[in-house]
Amino acid sequence: MADTDPIREQLAAARRNQILDAAAQVFAAKGFHRATTREIAQAAGVSEGTIYNYFGGKADLPAGIVMRLADLESLDAELLEALRGDVRAFFVAMFRHRAHRIEQSEEMLRAILPEVLVNPDLRDRFRADFVLRIATLLEEYVRVRVAHGDLRPVDPELVTRGVQGMFVGLLVLRILGDETLIERWDEMPEVCATLLFDGLVPEGGRR
Amino acid sequence: MADTDPIREQLAAARRNQILDAAAQVFAAKGFHRATTREIAQAAGVSEGTIYNYFGGKADLPAGIVMRLADLESLDAELLEALRGDVRAFFVAMFRHRAHRIEQSEEMLRAILPEVLVNPDLRDRFRADFVLRIATLLEEYVRVRVAHGDLRPVDPELVTRGVQGMFVGLLVLRILGDETLIERWDEMPEVCATLLFDGLVPEGGRR
């Protein structure tokens, strides 16, 4: 009777995921507004009513997708390791990490990004869960490395925006269907790291 | 009676723009799907029916906005001038140019980008009119400069994606409401140019 029944809990979580997966798939294919609850239900293999047993309504589905994506956003061990190593290696690792996550979650991101851009609530949540979470980390990293002289004396705040902008922009270009980008995606981390990092080495490094 | 009556033509063009401006404004505020033709008509100061005298329907409005934006996309004299000058100066000029256009057209872009991401027809048109037009130019520029040894021997195709990604990404971060980015927008061209360009100079340039 309590909502802590572990079995019920598990089943409910499974249903939620089942529905969110279906929703993401349909949103990605047709956009949030053109997707109907009927389609989502069909894609999930449940009835329309069932959606409402697990979510407040259609409008809650993108938020649910964002939340699930955010849960994945833990920095993995590999990246944490790179934090302490060579600066350029960190940049490469970070780009690899981001590129991997983007590739992995592209359907989800394609599904929600347009709606995120348009829905104020979702926008705030997305900014908090993704943009800021990563920005803060990156900004701090840049600040420290600049102080240590490992990086050129740039403005950490703005540089972070530039770097994140590149992440986000590449995602958008993928969504827009840039074939070159999709085909050669695996080469992008190296290219990006080169583009950005080599501009970040201190002047002294150039001598 | 002919459709080449210059006065009629002019009036019709004015009406079209009046409606597109209103549509862009409403789309920017509420998104394409949440905007109603009634609102757009009100914002434009015309009746709903009038919209249908100038456009096939609501779905044609984003395309109309894209088309108008594309008309603005002529490379202005300043930029063309920079093409032939110092490489770094060109990068700064290009970023300034882009940043300015983004700032100038933000409402329009905010209005259509989410729909562009979701509507295949619009997506193709947008890619052709914006992404590819600039990409092609930039790619060629990089190719030439690399051949001349003015730039490090990078892959022009991928580098172009990186640079354009940064443009697009910064626009998206603005739309997402990043306050720092909006407040310090004028500093971004310099920062971006530094970030990217200094990574593009040939190794020899570092000595």
Add this chain to the structure above:
Amino acid sequence: MADTDPIREQLAAARRNQILDAAAQVFAAKGFHRATTREIAQAAGVSEGTIYNYFGGKADLPAGIVMRLADLESLDAELLEALRGDVRAFFVAMFRHRAHRIEQSEEMLRAILPEVLVNPDLRDRFRADFVLRIATLLEEYVRVRVAHGDLRPVDPELVTRGVQGMFVGLLVLRILGDETLIERWDEMPEVCATLLFDGLVPEGGRR
């Protein structure tokens, strides 16, 4: 353009009445909740959408019906005349008046009464527009007549409730389908007047 265009105004009022008539008819036949907007639209000979051009929604229809009924609730000349005449004659006139109005508006009343009993907003409006409006008048009349010795020294407030109760109750019995009451409805005013009034004459009148 102003909402004071007399022709538009007239047409709009006609449509509103057309819709309210249809709604009353359907509500009377099936009750508020079992009536669908589709049915109402069909009965009114308009499309569903048109209902929403004239009313906020289904829930506004009973309120509209109440309002129209209230507009009819002006005391007619006949009754005002009776106010100044013989007391018993006034009671007969009043009961005739009420009985007539009930008979006349039975469909409307049958349509809304069940919903009035259940919907707080509607209930308050109904009480204010019908019950209290008549109660106040009647109470004052009784008070004056009691002071003049034309009526037995009763409590005007409670007597008014009793009299109005009888009005309302007879309406309800009609709605419940009491055949005797419906068949012999024309005799009720006399019967009611006898029942109530002869109990209101002062003791002295019995000698």
Add this chain to the structure above:
Amino acid sequence: MADTDPIREQLAAARRNQILDAAAQVFAAKGFHRATTREIAQAAGVSEGTIYNYFGGKADLPAGIVMRLADLESLDAELLEALRGDVRAFFVAMFRHRAHRIEQSEEMLRAILPEVLVNPDLRDRFRADFVLRIATLLEEYVRVRVAHGDLRPVDPELVTRGVQGMFVGLLVLRILGDETLIERWDEMPEVCATLLFDGLVPEGGRR
């Protein structure tokens, strides 16, 4: 295994009452249609499914409530006693009896009356169980008393409608929220008896 197992029977009856009480409570608060089976189940402390083990469906609940109310409708000893006494005393007793029952069962009546007015089956059942049962008794009483000269020579059939109308009407005014009526409810039997009865005494009684 037999359905005459007395213990099983008792438990089942208890469950039925438990559910009907909950239903009456929820119907009274929100009306039949706005009440959901989920709410009723919660109020009854059972699951939704259980309701269907004891009733055919939601539609059967009002009938169940009416039936239980009807079971209470036995004329109690006091009233039977009054039948044989003084005529005026009988009227007072009858009004007291009715007023008491109305007060006692107001929640149930408020719960079902709106639905009774709208649902044909329920309407017939209600009329048979309540209106007619009392009407028949009262009509016969009046007929006898008129024959004996204890009452003025009125039409028993119509007078009965008038009296019952007052009962029903006062209930409706209570449901409508007439504060005076609720506050001074205990005084109403006397007032009503005076109103009605003194008009029923034979002319001779006035001397």
Add this chain to the structure above:
DNA sequence: CATGAATGAGCATTCATTCAT
């Protein structure tokens, strides 16, 4: 050309009912 009332297809949402456990 402009208007805006009318249209009705389309959709999210609700909720009585079922049935496997």
Add this chain to the structure above:
DNA sequence: AATGAATGAATGCTCATTCAT
């Protein structure tokens, strides 16, 4: 008997589009 997750038919409402004036 009891449960409550799943169901899906039913319905109120929106809004792009049409067209008579």
